[in-house]
Amino acid sequence: MFTMDHRTLLIKLEKTLEKIESSPATSAMLRAILDSIVQELGSELGIKGGRIYESMDSYYMLSSQAGDSHAPENYQLSMEYQCVQILRKDGQIVARESDPCFDPKIEGPLDVTCFAAIVLGDNDEYLVSFTLTEPIDDEKLQYVLTLIRHVANYKIRATRLEFYISEARKIQSGLLPQEFPDFFGFDIYGKSVPAEIVGGDLFDVIPIEETILGLAIADASGHGLPAALQVRDVYVGLRMGVEKEMKIVRTMQKLNHILAQAGKSHEFITLFYAELEDNGNLFYCNAGHNPPLFFGNTQVHELSRGGLILGPYPKAKYERGFAYFESGNLLLMYTDGVTEATNSVGDEFGTNRIIKIVKKHRAASSKTICEEIFSACESFTGHAKAKDDRTIVVVKR
Numbered sequence: 001m002f003t004m005d006h007r008t009l010l011i012k013l014e015k016t017l018e019k020i021e022s023s024p025a026t027s028a029m030l031r032a033i034l035d036s037i038v039q040e041l042g043s044e045l046g047i048k049g050g051r052i053y054e055s056m057d058s059y060y061m062l063s064s065q066a067g068d069s070h071a072p073e074n075y076q077l078s079m080e081y082q083c084v085q086i087l088r089k090d091g092q093i094v095a096r097e098s099d100p101c102f103d104p105k106i107e108g109p110l111d112v113t114c115f116a117a118i119v120l121g122d123n124d125e126y127l128v129s130f131t132l133t134e135p136i137d138d139e140k141l142q143y144v145l146t147l148i149r150h151v152a153n154y155k156i157r158a159t160r161l162e163f164y165i166s167e168a169r170k171i172q173s174g175l176l177p178q179e180f181p182d183f184f185g186f187d188i189y190g191k192s193v194p195a196e197i198v199g200g201d202l203f204d205v206i207p208i209e210e211t212i213l214g215l216a217i218a219d220a221s222g223h224g225l226p227a228a229l230q231v232r233d234v235y236v237g238l239r240m241g242v243e244k245e246m247k248i249v250r251t252m253q254k255l256n257h258i259l260a261q262a263g264k265s266h267e268f269i270t271l272f273y274a275e276l277e278d279n280g281n282l283f284y285c286n287a288g289h290n291p292p293l294f295f296g297n298t299q300v301h302e303l304s305r306g307g308l309i310l311g312p313y314p315k316a317k318y319e320r321g322f323a324y325f326e327s328g329n330l331l332l333m334y335t336d337g338v339t340e341a342t343n344s345v346g347d348e349f350g351t352n353r354i355i356k357i358v359k360k361h362r363a364a365s366s367k368t369i370c371e372e373i374f375s376a377c378e379s380f381t382g383h384a385k386a387k388d389d390r391t392i393v394v395v396k397r
Helices: 004-022 026-040 082-090 104-110 138-175 225-243 248-262 350-360 366-380
Strands: 047-055 059-067 076-078 092-096 114-120 126-132 187-193 201-209 212-220 269-277 281-287 293-295 300-302 321-324 330-334 390-396
Touching: 026 047, 026 059, 026 126, 026 138, 082 092, 082 114, 092 138, 114 138, 138 225, 187 201, 187 366, 201 225, 201 390, 212 225, 212 330, 212 390, 225 248, 225 269, 248 269, 248 281, 293 350, 330 350, 330 366, 350 366, 366 390
Parallel strands: none
Antiparallel strands: 047 059, 047 126, 059 076, 092 114, 114 126, 187 390, 201 212, 212 269, 269 281, 281 321, 293 300, 293 330, 330 390
16 A cells, blocks of 8 residues: 555656656657656655756767756767666666766766666667665655656657658548549549548549540558558559550459559458540449449449459459440449448448439539538438548549
């Protein structure tokens, strides 16, 4: 059971941990650790000053200090220093001048006869050292340093992960069309909403020739960062195939072969790719994707001709399908995140609701139709957080 002394310590320690969690960046967090421990916990732990070092090639360089610490500017700690080696091995250290590793020549300029230190980061990028005054409660000090090191390392990893994912989101957003072409009287619009920060859905509009436009929609298994990396490969591969003027079926076979070689048997991507000509001809190939809906003059057709999903079967065969746009006809491409969205009782949004919405707004623009479907889907699910990425592309003549 904690004594009152420990309770006071924990209350002060909690403030330090809160500052760590709320720090927006690593540099701010390190300064918060230094200031908070010196100011809030100094009297409890015998700490009178502290220093922050950042790792260079073979040494740690002083970057900041607080309290009663007067280290020379740009002071360096060699990584060959025995105390530093022990510190990097164990993650933390308490050393006195009577200890074998303690070097008075190194600690003398710092006016240190006893210190505690921790290293932070997956590769020990940061060293935080505290000047101590005897007597010291080693058990209490070790407990505090262990907890702070654990929380700070978690925060560093989380901050880095947020940065990497943010960069991935920028990259993925850059893959999606930012504007839609004015193509011989066709009204084109698409929208993709990831379930997480990045998603496994992709759509693309690819100018091939002046009179031919490529249209694509893809969905990788799962969602999040791994799925985003998969669809990026499809985006690059598809555009490379188009640049080489490969036929639709050949492009699909080549993509499938590449993904099969690079991927795993349980990872796959569905892809619908079509080439739209200025006269209304639409040639397509569907690799296991949810069949897009083609709204003709009187009927709704599913464009399902093609072959298997991309990835698991390297020798899969594909074939080409055909549709023709007359004036007023409409193509709607979507991913299963839309049709499989469920309400509170487990019912799916389904394709029938999409068909009803399109028929109701048939005279509206492609953008309006797309937004109406998204809005209806969100209302249907009670605006609950989406479990899968949702993508819709509408092409109307």
